[in-house]
Amino acid sequence: MTHLYVHVPFCVRRCSYCDFSIAVRKHIPASEYVDAVLAEWRSADQARGALATLYLGGGTPSLLPAHDLTRLLTSLLDAFRSTPLPDAVDSVEITLEANPEDVTDASVRTWRSAGVNRISLGAQSFDDRVLKWMHRSHDAARIGDAVRTLRAAGIENISLDLIFALPDELQRDWGRDLDHALALRPTHVSLYGLTVEERTPLDRWISRGATKLPADDRYAEEYLAAHRRLKADGFEFYEVSNASRPGFRSRHNSAYWSGRPYVGIGPAAHSFDGLARRWNIRAWEAYRRAVAEGRSTVESEEVLTEDQRRLEAIYLGLRTIEGVPVTDLDRLGPSLTDLVARGWILEESGRIRCAPEGWLRLDALVAKLFAAKELAS
Ligand code: SF4
Numbered sequence: 001m002t003h004l005y006v007h008v009p010f011c012v013r014r015c016s017y018c019d020f021s022i023a024v025r026k027h028i029p030a031s032e033y034v035d036a037v038l039a040e041w042r043s044a045d046q047a048r049g050a051l052a053t054l055y056l057g058g059g060t061p062s063l064l065p066a067h068d069l070t071r072l073l074t075s076l077l078d079a080f081r082s083t084p085l086p087d088a089v090d091s092v093e094i095t096l097e098a099n100p101e102d103v104t105d106a107s108v109r110t111w112r113s114a115g116v117n118r119i120s121l122g123a124q125s126f127d128d129r130v131l132k133w134m135h136r137s138h139d140a141a142r143i144g145d146a147v148r149t150l151r152a153a154g155i156e157n158i159s160l161d162l163i164f165a166l167p168d169e170l171q172r173d174w175g176r177d178l179d180h181a182l183a184l185r186p187t188h189v190s191l192y193g194l195t196v197e198e199r200t201p202l203d204r205w206i207s208r209g210a211t212k213l214p215a216d217d218r219y220a221e222e223y224l225a226a227h228r229r230l231k232a233d234g235f236e237f238y239e240v241s242n243a244s245r246p247g248f249r250s251r252h253n254s255a256y257w258s259g260r261p262y263v264g265i266g267p268a269a270h271s272f273d274g275l276a277r278r279w280n281i282r283a284w285e286a287y288r289r290a291v292a293e294g295r296s297t298v299e300s301e302e303v304l305t306e307d308q309r310r311l312e313a314i315y316l317g318l319r320t321i322e323g324v325p326v327t328d329l330d331r332l333g334p335s336l337t338d339l340v341a342r343g344w345i346l347e348e349s350g351r352i353r354c355a356p357e358g359w360l361r362l363d364a365l366v367a368k369l370f371a372a373k374e375l376a377s
Contacts, residue, residue: 001052003255004076006037007266008061009284016135016205017163019197021268022059023284030068033284036291037266038075040280043294044265051080053093053252056116062098066110073114093251095120095159100138103146108153118157118250119150120190125163126180130172134163135201140180147184157248159188164226165219166194167211174222178229187248191226191241193219220360227356238321240359257316259309267297276303315366323353335368 009021010028054076064072073094095118096111103121111119125131126140138146143160150158160181166172181189196203196213205211227237235243239257242250255262264271267287270279278301281287290297304312310328317324329336329352336352339345344358345365354362 001049001260002080003052003252003260003262004054005252005262005264005266005269006054006056006061006072006076007264007269007280008033008056008058008064009267010063011058011060012063012137013135014201016133016201017194017197019200020059021282028063030064032288034064034068034072036288037072039291040265040297041076041079044263051077051092053255054095055252056094056096057120058097060099060102061096062102062107066107070110070114073116077115093118095250095252097122098146099136100142100146103149105149105153108149108155112153112155117155118159119155120159120161120188121146121150121186123160123162123181125166125172126177127170127172130166130170133166133170143180144184147186156187158184158186159190159244159250160184160186161190161192162226163192163194164222165214168214168218169211174225175229178226182229182233188242188244188250189226189230189235191223191243193223223360224356236321237356237359240319240354240362254320257320259313259316275309276301278302318352318354318362318365319359321353323351326350326352328352339365 007021009023010025010033011022012024012026014022014024054073056073061069077092092115094115096116097120099122103119121143122136123143124134124136126143128139131139147158162177162181164174194202194213196206202211206213226243230237230243234245236246237243238249239253242253244250259274261272261274262270264280267280267284268282270277272278278298280297281290281299287297314324314328317328323346326347327350336345339358340347342357343355344361345352345354346358354365358365
């Protein structure tokens with residue numbers, strides 16, 4: 001089965017916290033972009049089993065004009081027509097990341113008829129002051145309008161992205177934002193704690209003392225409050241940052257977390273064949289030139305050693321509600337017993353998984369594991 005990721009690098013502006021590989025453009029070179037991505041796709045020696053999921057991420061894929069998006073999706077889906085299963089497009093999960101301001105009756109009709117059946121909507125907050133601070137280009141009202149427009153056009157599988165742990169001075173009411181999000185009845189919610197990435201506007205504001213991140217305890221309070229609130233509403237946190245209603249987990253992202261191979265095309269896209277990971281040239285212009293000159297778009301690759309693969313499987317497993325077999329962690333010895341006693345991790349039916357309090361400390365837990373591995377080797 002193939003899990004295909006397509007990176008669409010264009011945004012109309014850069015959000016204050018974002019360090020993704022994007023190209024800020026007023027007018028996006030959509031036709032040239034689609035030509036380049038399809039040329040990469042045709043030239044690459046990709047293993048093509050039946051298509052299971054296709055994810056258009058970015059950047060802002062919802063900026064692609066109707067004609068270009070349709071050409072991109074039709075060409076990619078056509079490449080899989082000869083494979084045996086699944087042959088009905090609706091059995092393939094096709095996700096498009098969208099910003100609320102791009103969701104209109106016309107754009108949704110295009111997405112739907114091109115095969116899109118899942119939308120990941122960059123909501124982030126329902127507070128207009130906060131959205132302005134984030135440099136988002138939508139206001140709060142636009143999020144509700146977008147969800148209603150999607151639903152009216154038959155797209156029910158809607159995920160909302162929200163960012164928590166914002167600076168104190170914004171006085172963001174996290175509970176109110178969760179209420180607003182849940183009132184829209186999404187099938188899926190992704191939560192991201194604000195982090196400071198180098199060379200972002202937020203990084204500069206912090207360097208000159210104009211703002212600062214909140215204390216760790218507020219990060220923890222908001223994360224755990226989201227767990228309680230979403231659980232009460234029928235959601236299950238199936239991954240450290242992702243919660244869904246039953247039957248609505250992201251199948252594409254679940255493939256990443258379970259260590260399955262995936263193929264990425266477009267600038268900065270990553271691929272994994274089960275043994276090696278490779279990634280494309282990040283910058284749009286350099287990527288475009290490589291394609292035009294018939295050169296490889298791959299910037300670099302790493303072949304994972306057996307040890308790396310095993311540790312990565314543990315790390316990814318601990319991110320999910322499935323966890324990992326207890327035998328994978330037994331080298332933690334007394335530390336493991338201690339973590340269970342604190343209620344940070346749970347041991348059930350021969351498997352270990354993180355409680356929400358453990359997910360809060362996932363990086364520390366994994367560091368402990370790596371240290372134990374060093375000692376053991
Ligand atoms: S829309 Fe998304 S990718 Fe674009 S700048 Fe904002 S956060 Fe980054």
